[in-house]
Amino acid sequence: MAAIETAQRPVVRKPIDWWRWAGRVFLTFLMLFTVLPMAWMILTSVKSQFAAMQYPPQWWPSEPTLNNYFKLLDPTNRIGREFLRYFWNSFYVSLLTTILGVVVAVPAAYAFSRFRFPGRTFLFFSVLVRNMFPAVVFLMPLFLLMRWMGLVNTHGSLILTYLTFGLPLSIWLLKGFYDNIPIQLEQAARIDGATRFQAFILIVMPLSSPGIIATSIFSFIGAWNEYVYAYTFLSRDDQMTLPVGIQRFFTEFATDWPGLMSATFLMSVPVVVLFLVLQKYFVRALTEGAVKH
Amino acid sequence: MAEVVLKDVMKNYGSLYAVNNVSFAVEHGEFVALVGPSGCGKTTTLNLIAGLIPMSGGDIVIGDRVVNDLDPKDRDIAMVFQNYALYPNKSVFKNLAFPLQMRKLPKAEIEAKVMAAAKVLDISHLLERRPRELSGGQQQRVALGRALVRDPAAFLMDEPLSNLDAKLRVAMRSELKRFHHNLNATVIYVTHDQLEAVTMADKMAVMHGGVLQQYDTPANVFGNPVNTFVASFVGSPAMSLIPLDVVSKGTEVALRSPEEGWELPLSPMNARKASASSNGKLVLGARHSTLKLHKSAAAGAAPGKVYTVEPTGDVTFAQIFVNGAVVNISLDPTVAIEPDEAVWIEFDQDRMHLFDGETTMALKAA
Numbered sequence: 151m152a153a154i155e156t157a158q159r160p161v162v163r164k165p166i167d168w169w170r171w172a173g174r175v176f177l178t179f180l181m182l183f184t185v186l187p188m189a190w191m192i193l194t195s196v197k198s199q200f201a202a203m204q205y206p207p208q209w210w211p212s213e214p215t216l217n218n219y220f221k222l223l224d225p226t227n228r229i230g231r232e233f234l235r236y237f238w239n240s241f242y243v244s245l246l247t248t249i250l251g252v253v254v255a256v257p258a259a260y261a262f263s264r265f266r267f268p269g270r271t272f273l274f275f276s277v278l279v280r281n282m283f284p285a286v287v288f289l290m291p292l293f294l295l296m297r298w299m300g301l302v303n304t305h306g307s308l309i310l311t312y313l314t315f316g317l318p319l320s321i322w323l324l325k326g327f328y329d330n331i332p333i334q335l336e337q338a339a340r341i342d343g344a345t346r347f348q349a350f351i352l353i354v355m356p357l358s359s360p361g362i363i364a365t366s367i368f369s370f371i372g373a374w375n376e377y378v379y380a381y382t383f384l385s386r387d388d389q390m391t392l393p394v395g396i397q398r399f400f401t402e403f404a405t406d407w408p409g410l411m412s413a414t415f416l417m418s419v420p421v422v423v424l425f426l427v428l429q430k431y432f433v434r435a436l437t438e439g440a441v442k443h
Numbered sequence: 444m445a446e447v448v449l450k451d452v453m454k455n456y457g458s459l460y461a462v463n464n465v466s467f468a469v470e471h472g473e474f475v476a477l478v479g480p481s482g483c484g485k486t487t488t489l490n491l492i493a494g495l496i497p498m499s500g501g502d503i504v505i506g507d508r509v510v511n512d513l514d515p516k517d518r519d520i521a522m523v524f525q526n527y528a529l530y531p532n533k534s535v536f537k538n539l540a541f542p543l544q545m546r547k548l549p550k551a552e553i554e555a556k557v558m559a560a561a562k563v564l565d566i567s568h569l570l571e572r573r574p575r576e577l578s579g580g581q582q583q584r585v586a587l588g589r590a591l592v593r594d595p596a597a598f599l600m601d602e603p604l605s606n607l608d609a610k611l612r613v614a615m616r617s618e619l620k621r622f623h624h625n626l627n628a629t630v631i632y633v634t635h636d637q638l639e640a641v642t643m644a645d646k647m648a649v650m651h652g653g654v655l656q657q658y659d660t661p662a663n664v665f666g667n668p669v670n671t672f673v674a675s676f677v678g679s680p681a682m683s684l685i686p687l688d689v690v691s692k693g694t695e696v697a698l699r700s701p702e703e704g705w706e707l708p709l710s711p712m713n714a715r716k717a718s719a720s721s722n723g724k725l726v727l728g729a730r731h732s733t734l735k736l737h738k739s740a741a742a743g744a745a746p747g748k749v750y751t752v753e754p755t756g757d758v759t760f761a762q763i764f765v766n767g768a769v770v771n772i773s774l775d776p777t778v779a780i781e782p783d784e785a786v787w788i789e790f791d792q793d794r795m796h797l798f799d800g801e802t803t804m805a806l807k808a809a
Contacts, residue, residue, distance in 0.1 A: 334528035337495050340515040341522045342589070343545030356532050 188418075195219070195412035202407045218412035233413060235388060236395030241420070243305050243391055244373040247312040251320055251369040252362055254313070259324030260350065264333070274325075277318040285315060286378060293382055307383045308391070312376060316369035323368070327361030328354070363428050371421055392417050445506035445519075445596040445629060446471045447492065452501035454487055454653075461487045463653040464501075469597070469646075472627040474620075476640035479650035480676070485633045488650070489599050492631060494518050506596050516545070521590035525602040527582045529574035535561075535585050536570040542593045560592045580611050587622070597629040604639065616643060637677045641665065649673050671803040674728045674796060680760060680771040683734075685727045685745075686800060687766065689717045698727060700745070700766040707745055710792040715808040717797055724800025727790070731760065731771040735789040736778065744787035749780050763788060 194202050196214040224230035261267075262274050280288075292311055293302070301307040331354055339349035355362075377393040384390055396417065399410040447469040454462040462484045469475045477485040490496045492503055494515040503510050510518045521542070529538050539560060543553040561567040564584045574582055583603065590598055603619075604612045620643050623630055634640055640647045641661040649656045649664060649672075657669045661677075668674035674682045687698040690706065696714035698707040707727075709717055717725060737744050747765040759774045765788055772788065780786060797806045 332526060332528065334524045334526055335530065337490075337493070337515070338522065338524060338528040338589075339530075339541070340495065341493055341518075341520060342542035342593075343516045345514065345516065348545070353530055 191411045191414055195408055195415050197408050199406060199408055218408045219416070221409065222413055222416060229409070232387075232395065232398070233416075236390050236392045237416070239305070239389060239395075240374055240392040240417075243308050243312070244370050246305075247309050247316065247373040248366050248370045250309065251313055251316050252366055255317055255320035255324055255365060256355075256358075256362065258317075259321045260328050260354070262321065263325045263328035277321055280314060281318055288314075289378065289382060292379070296383060302383055303386055303389065305389065308373075308376075308380055311379050311383070312369070312373040316372050320365040320369055323365050324358065324361050327358045331357050367424055367428060370424065374417075374421060446473075446504075447597050447629060447631065448502075448504040449488075449492070450502040450504070452488065452491055452503060453499045454484075454491055454496065455499045460653045462491060465648075465650070465653075465655045466501075467648055467655060467658045469629060469631060472629055474623050474630045474632065474643060474645045476644035476647045477631065477633045477650060478637055478640040478647055478676075479635065479656075481635060483650040484653040485635075485648075485650050486601055487653075489522075489601055489631060489633045492597075493520060493522055493599055519596040520599055521593055521595040521597075522599040523586050523590050523601065523603045525605055527574075527586040527606075529582060529585055529589075531574055533573075534570065535566065535572050535574070535577070538574065538585055539570075539588050539592050542589060546593075556592050560588045563591065564588045579607055580615070583607060583615060587619075591626075597631060600630065600632045602634055603632075605634070605636070619643060638679060641677065647677075649676060651676075667805065668728075668796065669805050671726055671728065671798045674798070674805075678730060680731055680773075682728045682730050682796070683765075683768065683770040683772075684798075685729075685766050685768040685770065687725060687727050689720050689723050689725055691718070698725070703746065703766055705746055707790065708743065712808060713792055713795065713797060716806040719799075719806050719808070720797075721799055722801050725806065726798040726800060726803070728796035728798060729770070729790055730794070731773040733791040733794040734770070734772045735791075736761075736772060736774060736780070737787040737789060738780075739787065741787050741789060743792075744789040747786055747788050749782050749784045749786055751782060752780055 193209075193211060195218055196216060197208065197211045198213065198215060198217075201208050201211055201213065221227065221229055222233045225234055262270065292314075296302050296307040296310075301310070335353050335357070336346075336349045339353045340346060344352060375393060376391075380391045380394045384394065392413075396410065396413050399406045399413065449468070450466050452462055452465045453460065465484075465488060467475075477488055479485050487496070491498050492505075494510065494513060498511060505518055505520065530541065533541065536557060539557040540553050543556060548556075557570075558567070561570060564587060566581060566584050566588060569577060569581060569585070574585065577585065583606075586603065604615050607615060616639060622628075623643075632640075632644065641664075644661055646659060647661050647664055648658045651672050657664055657673045659667075664673060664677055668677065668682070671684055675684060686701075687707070688701050690697050690699045696709050696717050698709065698717070699705070735744075740746070745765050747763040747770060750762040750764055750769065753760045753762075754776055757776065759776045759778065761772050761774055761780060763770045763772060763786060770788060774780070798804065799806055
């Protein structure tokens with residue numbers, strides 16, 4: 151009987167795929183690694199100063215409070231006024247960096263992709279030279295340069311610096327997008343009555359919008375998070391950007407951890423929102439259906 | 444509609460001449476095919492006519508204007524691309540309307556023209572779709588429609604059928620021909636497929652290495668190829684070319700196989716042509732349908748050896764080695780021959796072609 155039973159229901163034992171499991175374990179660790187600090191940041195931000203310093207720590211706040219957020223977003227008190235000013239400074243610098251970056255990177259990338267001119271390869275690789283060195287290497291030279299140009303203590307110095315760092319990546323990324331747009335589309339537009347510029351604006355630009363959005367996010371985040379240059383170039387309080395300004399929560403005698411954490415959380419909001427809203431552009435197929443492959 | 448004239452048109456990239464001194468005239472309402480193997484300069488020539496790349500020299504006239512320095516948009520031409528180049532972010536309607544919008548036509552007129560073109564091409568039900576939602580044949584029609592809405596001076600087409608499957612290609616070929624007939628449009632059509640050129644065109648321009656080899660009606664190109672390149676390029680299967688020596692005995696002139704020693708006497712007309720050969724060598728050309736196969740030695744026939752036999756149903760093609768060269772011959776399917784069989788090929792003296800052994804140009808009777 152037993153033999154017959156085995157014959158009827160053969161035991162199918164799939165071999166355990168150890169690689170797959172190793173991958174899952176790795177991803178779980180990676181997730182904990184990234185999510186735990188975020189979770190702890192949010193939890194701390196809704197604690198009172200006393201609760202935040204308790205030992206052993208309160209894993210879950212016993213009396214959650216949003217007071218820290220109210221304080222930061224209330225322009226009537228000093229802390230709120232400063233925080234909102236830093237926030238605005240950061241936003242203003244990042245936005246200008248992004249806009250200027252796109253304005254420069256789009257035509258540059260298009261030119262690298264479409265035109266053959268003397269020195270093209272040399273220029274194209276020389277935009278990468280900046281990326282071969284750590285940012286700190288340029289700190290002193292740039293500071294001296296900014297002082298010579300009278301730009302120290304202005305947001306202009308930051309915008310210029312961020313552009314220097316952001317543009318190479320933007321140009322390379324966008325060139326890839328333009329390379330993928332068939333040149334026949336522009337040729338067709340030009341024959342259909344468009345000037346070269348109109349063909350670019352009406353046909354190529356809409357097709358490269360996912361690329362433009364992706365590069366915008368990169369340069370916005372780069373500028374938004376930057377610390378060292380902002381710390382070096384700016385000394386006046388009212389000009390500070392958020393990463394530098396947040397330091398003010400470390401005072402001589404005590405650190406306002408809940409306040410620092412809520413400020414950090416608020417600082418991460420624009421970046422997260424940007425990603426969530428625009429992430430579909432990262433994956434959208436570019437010229438699907440444009441040409442038959 | 445208008446005529447298009449090319450005069451000594453040149454395009455070079457450094458020392459590489461992509462288009463070298465090409466001149467031809469396309470008359471009003473003519474369908475001209477630019478044909479040649481890949482890299483022969485036919486697409487470059489078309490792009491020069493369109494103004495998409497700058498010329499290195501020469502003149503191009505469209506209608507009554509020299510367009511050498513005009514932008515593509517000002518040349519009053521329409522173009523159909525090999526990959527269709529439909530605007531992927533626009534609906535079919537907007538694709539068709541784009542050339543009219545660029546010319547700032549009133550909205551009502553644009554709509555009327557687009558509808559009319561869509562009706563002609565049978566794509567009225569597709570107007571709201573995006574290009575990627577269409578089949579290859581439908582995309583092709585939209586591309587044609589975008590050229591059609593505008594009533595341009597000339598249509599330029601760059602291998603418009605090469606992305607379609609074989610069956611659809613034949614169907615679209617007839618439609619294009621009908622479309623040309625109905626519109627009486629000036630069309631310049633680039634293709635690498637000599638069959639497309641022969642079947643559709645009023646005239647064909649055969650190009651090779653950037654140089655225009657022959658510009659004539661398909662019948663003349665087929666019947667009187669100017670050189671061995673044109674002879675072997677046009678027609679399928681290709682014209683067979685056999686290199687031979689010229690030998691004269693008194694008034695008689697014959698061709699002799701340098702390797703196998705057999706001789707082929709020539710008719711008086713062909714003898715006069717052969718005497719014009721520059722170095723005593725020439726290339727004998729013959730189309731498959733003009734050849735006769737003998738199973739035993741016959742007068743005026745050259746010995747050969749069967750290589751392959753390819754039955755296609757109503758006709759059987761055979762490849763036969765004659766003097767080391769491959770000779771294509773078409774046979775009645777009832778003729779039974781085997782590979783490696785010894786056969787004799789008889790040439791039709793009135794329909795054979797003689798080319799100079801050195802210059803490869805067709806020989807003329809002196």
